[in-house]
Amino acid sequence: MEEKYYEISSDNIEKFVNNLVAQNNEVIAPKDKDGDTFYDKITDFKDADLNILLPKLSFKEYLLPKTETLFEYSISGSNINILDPLENAGADGGNSGKKSVKRIIFGSRPCDAGAGPIMEKVFNWDYKDEFFNEKFKNLYIISIACVQPDNYCFCTEAQLSPESSYGSDILLKKGGSGYYAKVITEKGLELINSTSENAGLFKEIPKEAFPADKDWKAAFDIKKTQGFLDKNFTSSYFQEKFLSCIGCGICTYTCPTCHCFDIQDEGTNEKGKRIRNWDSCQFGIFTLHTSGHNPRVTQGDRYRQRLMHKFKVYNEKFNKYLCVGCGRCSRNCPEDIDLREITSELSLMEDNITQ
Amino acid sequence: MENNIVEDVQNARGDKEYSAGGAKDKDKEPRIIAFVCNWCTYNGADLAGTSRMKYAENVRVIKLPCTGRIDPLFVVEAFKKGAKGVLVSGCHPGDCHYTSGNYHSRRKYTAFRDLLSYLGVDINRVEFSWISASEGNKWVSVINEFTNKIKLLPDNSDIFSKK
């Protein structure tokens, strides 16, 4: 689709969001919860907390729920009956199971928005994951460009930028009477044109009137990070650096792009369900073999795995880094392990080796 | 055929509950699981039988060697699987067949009860008793009283079951 540009006043954006709520859409926005901000359902525009840089967690759970029901079963006598979730929205009313309600994320940041299409690649690589796709298809993303990234942000280095529209259906930029809007996808257009009232809130403008992106400069070259990882699997760097890692997995759980899961059955003798739960490569048990052998025995091995996956393997396979540079892993790390610092260090080390 | 399956499961699932009392269970008597030691309380319950005493049918006994083996987490498991009340019973202090199993467990139960209650589980749903092999009558009264108490408790959910 050809991108379209609009201007919308502050009052109108509020009206627009409230209209979306009124149209029985599930609208998710950054929302204050006891002093911290999380993505959560809002019922009014005023619930949205748009002043903060980033919510503590990404909205990953709307694409890959923390726990997702794959199917349910019941046993009577010697009969086992399987209930396909296609027939049923799942026990928690839509978040789990294949079927999904239409869900609109309002006020996400470009980094979070970028995670969707990056993850979409792995969920459609050989096996088409209907559970993911159904939700992805029904997820509408309205992001707001960042003005002031913080010390932990490195979206520019991760090949996005504070103003990137990658993954967004609509990208808003502050300015004018309120916001300028860039509509990138049909889905974005669908939201604007959902009612004539909504359409009336947006004033179309020429592309030139839309503010140009700033010249964001990358502080280091992520390709060099990849270059180092390519050649230095056995580097002592990993073992030394991650002595301070306690393997809590917060980096993976708060990461918008980490997508590992674990499949489990739960239930009684008569009925139950198969579910998939979030998992983390930072846990010792993640690669523990039944024999007792563990190929990734130290935390250094595990964190290296995380780096390799994000900055080498994924890019080799899908031509995208599995990182949007949101910096949540660093901000949330209880031991102050800083991914931006690490990727930057690795790129410098690559420089030093090649010189 | 497919419709039947769906219906079947939906019926079986009741009101979307897996862990605790579903619709199917509503008209049923509340179930009580009793974890008892092999030497005192189990024999006490047997004595109630040989003495032909009568008590409420709600209790299901799980026999373990000693109160010391009765992990407080069994209580959690029982609630998870739909028990409305859980009884833990063993030898009186000083009478433990293994000398100290009941003493060790008593400490754990003390802390465990407080924790359960603090986290919002109605502690009336967990009962502890010392019942010796000669106290068939005590077994009967503990079961009857506990069953009556459980029947009077509101059927609200706790943190172990889904809303």
Add this chain to the structure above:
Amino acid sequence: MARIGVFVCWCGSNIAGTVDVKRVAEEAAKIPGVVEAVDYKYMCSDPGQNTLRKMIKDKNLTGVVLAACSPHMHENTFRKAAVKEGLNPYFIEIANIREQVSWVHEDKEKATEKAIDLLKMMVEKVKKNKAIEDVRVPLTKKALVIGGGISGIQAALDIANGGVEVILVEKEPSIGGKMIQLDETFPTLDCSSCIMTPKMVEVYQHPNIKLYTYSELEEVSGYIGNFNVKIKKKARSIVEKDCTGCGDCWNICPMHKNVKSEFNVNLSERTAIYVPFPQAVPLIPVIDRSVCLHYKKGGKCQKCYDACGPKCINFDLQDEIIEEKVGAIVAATGYDLMENSLYGEYGYGQFKDVISGLQFERLLSASGPTEGVVKRPSDGKTPETIVFIQCVGSRDPEKGVPYCSKVCCMYTAKHAKLFAHKVHGSQSYVFYIDIRATSKGYEEFVRGTMENEGAIYLRGRVSKIYEDNGKLIVKGADTLSGNQVEIAADMVVLATGVIPKKGSDKMAQMLGISYDKYGFYTESHPKLRPAESSTAGIYLAGMAQGPRDIPESVVSGSAAASKILGLFSKSEYEVEGTIASVNKTTCVGCFYCRRVCAYSAISKEEIKDRNGNVLKVVANVNSGLCAGCGACVNACFSKSIDLKGYLDEQIFAEIKSLAV
């Protein structure tokens, strides 16, 4: 895949009268894994058991559930039947639908429903059962007795007479313990040494008894049937095999002043080379190196060596460590008396004529420091008035111990009686709280002291004793008359309380047995296993367990012996296989399991790599010691320990079967 057979017993009308047994069987047949479910009138009858055996064989069952009477009734019956068909006995489970269903409920519908539930629970449990082999432990048929007092001697003799080798270890230079220090024994007044000495000699001469005196236990490891013990034989400075016990050495020893005789409770002196008492067994002296001039003065004095005919004195002998392997141990370490000095108001230590009961025994004894003539320590005069004070330390939680020392009432009555016999016209006063005289002939004995010997019993406590003009003025209360009394006595005898032998707590720790807060060893069960310690293979005897008199000590020695002979009557020690086992891969070695184990069954095991480097330390269950209570399972945070027969998985399966 499980193949489970279900049998629902009618027990005549006992079950079938209240439970719809047909329906129970029908419902059981629907449970996945159940290959056949039948009902039968009497499962415990021979035809019933045959039905069971036949189905095990025909259907190749992997598990059996009987809905019947209490497992305490017939579990063994059915297990034996299963074994005959080659099924591991632990694949039998019983749903108790008689004692806990049909006999206690009346509503047939509800009773039947409950019976079905109980049956389901057991079906789910049996699916998770695993074969369990009973534990067999080899036995070293040799026993160790620690302590050569009357209970230790009795135990040693009984075991040895049963044809089993015994090692008897005694800390002192002679066996005999406290009993040999006594004069006459209540209630029959037989002379203690007359009945004790022959037993001591019998021990010494017994071909099955190896006696180590002046020796101490150094180390104990292993478990029932297989203990390794190290005994430290302290250097006597005498080559024992050459000594004739002639006495030339101790008669010539110049160190005969200022060294108090332990045997005479400090009422006399002994030499540096000495035998504790003339009838000592073995009659071999020992040199007390802490006082001997040879050791103190750099080898100058060697008078004993010079006097010794067989030249068996060797000043250079060293402590020796002897290692022995035994299969069972008797702990008979005895007792001490409380320090009288705790009671300042009684003036013990301050007034020479305030003495303890054991000292009075020595004064009464013909072999004692006064050769049986009662003389008071201060001036050697024969006392005419003696005040006896009971419960000194006993039954006094404030200053002493809360328990009753059990023997004091009787020995005080004995003392008063013997005093009356020895000093005619004398007068005894006894301050008491209660008189406890409950064994055969005891009450009569005390009465006799009061009525025939004229001892005056005053119920009350003594508040103060002071010296006045060569007399001890004893002030106290007679609570029966309500009067304050004041007695001018020549001597005061304190019946001090009994406490465990000093170091008994250390001994218990070495043996790995439990002890109470006073240090008395605790029984495996206070009523049903009074001779056993908490640790398998270690038995208890005598006062080490708590206050008791001579007959009781002898009984306890015999009881321990008979337990050991019973244990040794089989070729191997067998225990039920329902014991704990550790998952050593996941065990992290916090040893909470060890802390809660009442049987010392958990030890530390080092897991090493092939080069011998310790990788980690984990818990290990000693199958010979584990009693199968499961307290360790409860204590384990990571659930790395489980109890065979009552696995977590089995309990969960039972709970799950009830899920709604």
Add this chain to the structure above:
Amino acid sequence: MEKMNDKLQNTAKELLENKEVNLIIGFTKGSNPLRMRSVFITDPNDVSKLSFNAHCVQDLAVFLKKPEVKKFGKIGLVVKGCDEKAVNTLIQEYQLSRDNIKIIGVECRGAVKQNLADKGEDSVKQSTVYDKCLVCEVHTPLLYDYLVESDEPAFEINGDIKPYAKIEELDAMSVEDRNMFWQKEFEKCIKCYACRQACPLCYCTRCIVEKNTPQWIETNIEETGNAQWNMIRAYHLSGRCIGCGECERACPVNIPLMLVNEKMARDVFEKFGYKSGVDINAKPVFGTFDANDFNEFIK
């Protein structure tokens, strides 16, 4: 602070040079001026990296459970008073040999809450420190081989802020309301187990949550599984938690875990007179018993 850092660095240098330890674990400057992080020093020349201030929030005792760290053998550990109690408990529970650790105790005047520091807060006062600092009884560690005294004055406590006030509030609530409160909290849980990993006393090789025969804790990251996890975590730390608060600090979704830990610690003290982490020779409260223990709740 300079004096403190000098002493810290000199002590560490001496220990490393004399080969008394093979590794020093201490604090160093972190990713921003108000963040500190752990540093692992094996070379005496690197001790200048060591420093200490009110932003040293981490409990470094947590590293003692890591196999990679254990391999170093003898370790010198920089600890605040609260964290030192974790060392004591590890010794009590056979996870650490006293001979293998040199405790470099630092006198701590309180740690600034990290979320405030991230917003620029740099002053130590009752409104900025953790609740644990307001009830702290161990500003000077109980056990140490070397003590680094603080140059800073103690902050003032005037009673305006009631630490862990929510506990009394919860105690006063009806059981239904408490249930509501915790259900709301546990709903947030994402089961990342950071609470476990950050805890110096959660050292099991295989956590109970990882055991699936049987499955003690449901795997789902929903109300039931979350509640079970949080409950059992708290149960396993009852009578053991030393109150360093690392679980709560690590929690990415801000579940107030210390409300449970502190409640249980108070409870255990009230019922059994036991405080954890105080004495390396004490028997842990759930590894022993008293015949006269609390019995009122048992019929």
